Amino acid sequence: MVILRRLTGILLLLTACGGSRADEPLTLLTFDIPPLVNEQEGRQASGYAYRVVERMFELAGDEFRLEFQPPKRALRSAMELPNTCAFPVDRSQERETSLSWIGPVSVSRHGLYSHPDRPHPIATLDDARQWSISSYLGSGVGEYLQTQGFDIHLASKPYLGLLMLQANRVDLWIADTRAAPLIARAQGIELNEPELVFFTTLRSMGCNTSIPQERLRKLERALLTLYRNGELADIIELAP
Amino acid sequence: MRNGTPEINLSVKVTLPLLVSGLAAFPAHADVYTDAAERWLTNEFTESTLSHEQQMDELAWFSQAAAPYRGMTIRVVSERIDTHVYEANVLARAFRDITGINVIHEVTGEDDLVKKIRAQMDTGLNIYDGYINDTDFIGTHFRYGKTVALSDYIQAEGAEVTLPTLDLDDFIGLDFGTGPDGKLYQLPDQQFANLYWYRHDWFSRPDLQRQFETQYGYPLGVPQNWAAYEDIAEFFSHRVQRIDGQRIWGHMDYGRTDPSLGWRVSDAWLSLAGAGDTGLPNGYPVDEWGIRMDGCHPVGASVARGGALNSPAAVYAITKYVEWLEQFAPPQAFELTFTSSGEWIAQGQVAQQVFWYTAFMPALTAPTSRVTGQDGRPLWRVAPSPRGAYWQEGMKSGYQDAGGWTFLKNTPADRLAAAWLYAQFTVSKTVSLQKLLVNLTPIRLSDIESEQFGEQAPYLGGLVEFYRSNARNIWTPTGVNVPDYAALSGYWWQHLSQVLRHQASPEEAMTALARDIDITLEELGNDPDLSCAPQLNPPRPEADWLQVPGAPKPRLTQQPTPVTLPYREAIEQW
The missing domain is CATH 3.40.190.10 (Periplasmic binding protein-like II)
Known part of the structure; x- marks a missing residue:
């Protein structure tokens, strides 16, 4: 009986797995x-x-x-x-x-944005090492720069990184170049062109x-x- | 021009109107760019096989040829090694100053690069204007017809933007980027080899030499085969254990579940074991991936189809890789990758490493290195890697990575021209020797033979000797047998990680890997646009293939006798 119940259980489990996959x-x-x-x-x-x-x-x-x-x-x-x-x-x-x-x-192309009142001209990514930078948790680019030793601050959502820039808590904000103007507009924040569009992700x-x-x-x-x-x-x- | 002879073997001319119009259109800028060139020669490109005047001429050519593209921003991408970081941080800036063309030179993981170039080929999007893509891709590029044949480009639409002093014959790795059709698809930007690395100072200690010979019955020296390597690993990890109070290890490797786990093995580990056939550059008809060829057509990877990917030799290769990692390497090795392990030996706790990428040599010569003597000379040496039980004379002896400039046909013409200018700048004689001295990844014979590189020999533990020998030609990248590197390379780490996690035996994993490779080869064979497309052999009993001479080879019943050589004798093989 024990064996039968166990077999039945396995069959039910297999059926459930199969159903889950197919349906x-x-x-x-x-x-x-x-x-x-x-x-x-x-x-x-x-x-x-x-x-x-x-x-x-x-x-x-x-x-x-x-x-x-x-x-x-x-x-x-x-x-x-x-x-x-x-x-x-x-x-x-x-x-x-x-x-x-x-x-x-x-x-996605990713840009480094500075506050319009505090521009930071950047020629290569290495120039940004001296600045603090915001991005969001889950951003592959933010993680990438963290592993390269950059000073990265990660917010829970993409738009919060911009608010950190606005509040002078960071010097630069990383954003998708198509998303950045829309996020800025939604927050009522003025945003210049990126200092450098430095990385592309799939x-x-x-x-x-x-x-x-x-x-x-x-x-x-x-x-x-x-x-x-x-x-x-x-x-x-x-x-x- | 050098020694009064033309330096490029292809007819390339810079048209006078371009030079004149370029100069005339930007008279004010010309001074800016000349000043920039002078500044960069004074401050950075101080070492060159060219005279200062020749360097200035070369940079003036770049400035003039770049005139139509000034103000443009181009995007290129390369893998994460020191050479490319130098290019991204130094050469891209110099190029902008000298030409007015902005370069975003991204540095990313090798697997990211593979995915990105594949994505551009699949989607048709102009994601990047240029790639420094390993020539392991040559089998992909010549087959798909989506890659610019540089040898055609520089004679036709790219003639006006091709450096007259490019001197293609000076590149040591040109064959690696050339397809079976004789066309150059990838121009080498950096090269590094995979070699045996060991602590010469420890191996030279009389007390350790006596102890080793007493215990193993032969001299402690550079291992010529895996049997000797294994004894030495066992000796240092289990018998010596500590030197100067520090725990030391007789073997180093990496095993994290990561894409780089795949190329740890696909980069010629099977050929070192002896799984493939004799013949250079990759073994024929069975290569270092265990893929059998018929003419230019891959016909199978599994033994049942005449391949060697799950042959006894391949299973032996994986078994030894895992056994040594588990028995002789530091525990941290399981969590390391290509990048994180490469610099590990600079910490001074490793006696030898069977398979070490010389791309990480700058870490060994850095001030923080613990493997440099008080006189600034290395405590280590590199030598030819020992070979496995199935290896035979005439087989591939090692792997060499050649990152080559690669351009896809869907790149807009002006962006391609600007990117090609930057590519040539990064390999030009004006900058190449300085790039070599900083990063140690040579591409030009003139640099290798230079006095400056020769002067570094006492500090580089054998690297100069390697690149000045014929070994630089027979340590080869993955060859044309692999018809789609991006589609096939991912299988390696997926199956190997199962062995490391004890979810599959080496034999089970290699059989599954061979099956996946065969399935993909069959799918690729259905692509009517693919040149030299795979044509799978019908499966036959494995015993039929194993009894035919060559790969796949039957299981050996006897292991070789361990052999070691003194260092000088060992490197004479080069």
Whole structure:
């Protein structure tokens, strides 16, 4: 009887796992970072990274359920929770083994912004070593500069880094060059052109490694098709 | 011009109208750029195989050729080693001052670079204007048709922006970036080798020599095979244990689950074990990745398809890598990567390292190094890596990394021209010797033969001797057998990490790796646009392949006798 119950339990577990894989939509965690992703009411979103993801799922015939979380938490959840992915996440060598990746869903240029009243001319990234810099938790670029020994201060959300700059708590703010003017406008803050656009990241969808590879490969193939047929050229505009 | 002979073997001319228009259009700027050139020659590029006047001429050419592109900002990316940090911080700034072209030279993880160049090829987006991409990619570049053939470019649309004194024949690694079609796709920017490293001072101590010979029955010296390496590792880690009161280790390596775990093995570890075939540069028909070729077509990696990736020799290679890491390396090694481990030996706790990248040599010669004597000379030496039980004469002896300037065809023409100018600046004779003396990653024969580099020999533990010998030609990068490096390289770390976590045996992991490589080769074979596309062999019983001479080789029943040599004799092989 004990053996039978145990076998039944295993069968139920296998069935549940199989059902979860085949039937359940993936949970996609994202965060408000216009114009890549704009958070709207009722767990709705817009933005070009969101459109890329949406089209990819459509073409692959797969489904997802969207949730908003702060970027660092979204990243951690994708690492820890089955059936879960996060986007748009900076893909990097340091993160490569923690997630299964599909992308890019966006390519981001990252700039160093100074306060309009306190400009800091910068020719190469090394010039910025003397300054304190804000970014946000979960930013691959912020982590990258931290490992290089830069003085980095990480806020919980992208716009808070700008507020740190505004409050004179840091000398420079790192932001996606397309997101920065929108964030500044939303906060009613004047912002100059970046002192230096110093780094480019591939923003991707990072998925929990337990998600079956075949499901992810199907999504990846769909994304590649969208790139190759030119559909994404209008969605992803990349400044030189 | 040098010795009165033209220095470039391809017909490249700078048209007079360009020079005139460039100078005429920016008369005021010309002085600014000339002043900048003079300043940089005085303050930074003090060591060169060119005279000061020749350097000024070369920089004047850059300034004039750059005139149409002044004010432009270009983006290039390279991996994270000292040479590229120097380029990003020093050369990019110098180039801006001398030409008026701004360069954002990003430095990032090697795996990031792989993903980025692959993304540009897949998406068609102009993500970067230039890449310093390892020539391990040469099999990708010549097959996909998405990469600019530099040998064509400099004769046609790029002729006006090609440095007359580029002197391609002076580059020691030109073959590494050249495809089977004879075209140059990647121009070397830096090169470093993978060599055996050891503490010459400890190996020279009479008390340790006596103790070793008493216990093992042969002299302590530079190991010629893995059997001797293993004895020496065991000797220092378990028997000697402490020197001058400090815990020391007979072996060093890295094992963190990280993309660099993959290239720790794919960078010729299997060929050192002897898994592939004889023949240079990579072994033919089976190469250092265990991939069998038929002509220019990859036909399989698994033994069942004639490859050697899960052959007894490959399993032996992985078994030794893991055993030595677990038995003889410091515990921290499991959490280290390519980057973090490379500089570890400078702390002075390691007796030898079987597989050490010379890109990290600046860490050994830095003031903080604990492996430098009071006279400023190294306490260590580099020598040819010992070979595994399956290795035979005529096989590849080691790996060399050659980061080469690489440009994709979807780069807008003006951005490509400006990026090509910057690329040439970073390898020009005006700057290359100074770059070498600071970073120790040579690319030009003229620099290697220079008096200045020769004077460094007593301080570099054998590096100068290596690059002045024929060894620089037979320590080779991954070759043309790998048809899509980005698609295939990720499998290595995924399967190897399972062995390190004891989730798979070496045999299970290598069989799974060979299967994944075969599946991807088959998929690539379906791409009608791919040159020399894979054409998989049908699977056959493994025994059929194992009984045929060459790779894949059957399991050896006897291990070789350990062999060591004195240092001088060991490096005579170079």
